Amino acid sequence: MKSTFTSLFVFILLLAVGGCQKKTDAATLANPDVMHTSVRKLTDVMVHDVFSPPVASRVYAYANIAAYEALVPGYPNYQSLAGQLKNLKNLPKPDPGQAYCYPLASLRAFLTVGRTLTFSGDLVDEFEPQVYQKYKDAGLDEEVYNRSMAFGDSIGKKIMEWADQDGYRETRGRRYTVVNNPGKWQPTPPAYMDAIEPFWFKIRPFVLDSCSQFKPAVPSTFDVRKESDFYKEVMQVYETGNALTTEQKVIASFWDCNPFVMHNTGHVMYATKKISPGGHWINIAAVASKKAKADFMKSVETYALVSIALADGFISCWDEKYRSARIRPETVINNHIDKDWAPLLQTPPFPEYPSGHSVISTAAAVTLTSLYGDKFAYSDSTEVAFGLAPRQFTSFNQAAEEAAISRLYGGIHYMPAITNGQTEGQQVGDFVISKIKTRKSAKKPAQVAQVK
Incomplete structure (x- = not known):
């Protein structure tokens, strides 16, 4: 029995590396750590390039979909996303009867797309040879190596x-026209930056029927009379900000995720770079995959599904942001309550409603829960690189709830933007996992690969 089990294990492992030749270190060829390292490198490049949250989500989505599609031919129980994502079809196929190392092809596709969609391609160029050398050092046959790289190239292309057909190019260079109507968004201190991505609603969704499919409830009417609902919402932000506990400050800072924070020192202004909200959740996907000891395929599946949920979450959220063009708390409080008040976090340069972090965090949590279960405890070390201690969570939903309420503590959102943003994110996440089927089995991923 033991011998039979060993033979079966070897067979499955060889199948998993999708044709990687004998006389190689099969465990190295199928080790997902190299994918995790590559995803982290892409995050670092985007932090360096100061990508806005919506744009970063687009990069993650295309790069991780490329990785998935180059890998999936080597895993018979999984299926392509072609025909499931909008306008994705006619992808290249591997040559029948030829040997491939699909993990290598997957990395090649991922890095090719990542390089193309970022500005600092030289940083990817410096990193890539280290990735591919691992496969050469593991003894991969040269013909298989070259064939796998070529297949990854074809998928990436x-x-x-x-x-290129998703509408991104058409939105470049178009600026938002600020209007001075009461209750409408105005640029905020300290840099009074232009509004970010005002035409993101024109980007083609990956799964959603349209950008407005899950349009949130209309926010309360702008009204600064003390008896109005809006004024009460403003006062909640103001009073919360004036009485923050140490823990609330820690929570707000942990989930800040502002890619470009401006600082004033005398007459000098400078900026610090940070991870985006989507980048934070991509790192949580890595944490979950590693803790669950997910293999290469499931790790890539995780990145792809979370990336799609994030990307469609941003498209949905940004659609409403520029429809309602809601004024930020900082502006209202300075104009009507306290001219010297400042939020704990720097107000990001786009309209207030709904809360982007509430939308995308909830959508990502829904997706991760479908893959790893509802009772998945983990330590989130994402912000350690930015000087903050790890935080412990008992579930992805708990983390998403904390990310959402952090926006009230940070002083940058009214409560309805948070709660209605969570509802919108839940709808986006539910829709994504209901529409995308990565497994050929009729069972959902949560039923197939739940972590106990």
Whole structure:
């Protein structure tokens, strides 16, 4: 029995590396750590390039979809996303009867797309040889190596052709016209930056029927009379900000995720770079995959599904942001309550409603829960690189709830933007996992691969 089990294990492992040749270190070829390292590198490049949250989500989505599509031919129980994502079709196929190392192809596709969609391609160029050398050092046959790299290239090229048709180019260089109507968004201190991505609603969704499919409830009417609902919402932000506990300050800072924070020192203004909200959740996806000891395929599946939920979450959220164009608490409080008040966090340069972190965090949590279960405890070390201690969570939903309420503690959102944003994110996440089927089994991923 033991011998039979060992033979079966070897067979499955060889199948998992999708044709990687004998006389190689099969465990190295199928080790997902190299994918986790590559995803982290892409995050670092986007932090360096100061990508806005919506744009960063687009990069993650296309790069991780490319990784998934180059890997999936080596895993018979999984299926392509072609025909499931909008306008994704006719992807290249591997040559029948030929050996491939699909993990290598997956990395090649991921890094090719990541390089193309970021500014600092030289940083990817410096990193790539280290990735591929691992496969050479593991003894991968040269013909298989070259064939796998070529297949990854072909997938990457096709994904970029698909990306080029999503409306992104048409939104470049278009600026938002600020209106002085009461209750409408105005640029905020300290840099009074232009509004970010005012035409993001024109980007083609990945799964959603349209950008307005899950349009949130209309926010309360702007009204600064003390008896109005809006004024009460403003006062909640003001009073909360004036009485923050140490823990609330820690929570707000942990989930800040503002890619470009401006600082004033005398007459000098400078900026610090941070991870985006989507980047934070991509790192949580990595944490979950590692803790669950997910193999290469499930790790890539996780990145792809979370990336899609994040990308569609931003498209949905940004659609409402520029429809309601809601004024930020800082502006209202300075104009009507306390001219010297400042929020704990720097107000990001786009309209207030709904809360982007509430939308995308909830959507990501829904997706991760479908893959790893509801009782998945983990330590989130994402912000350690930015000088903050790890935080412990008993579930992805708990983390999403904390991310959402952090926006009230930070003084940058009214409560309805948070609660209605969570509802919108739940709808987006539910829709994504209901529409995308990565497994050929009729069972959902949560039923197939739940972590006990």
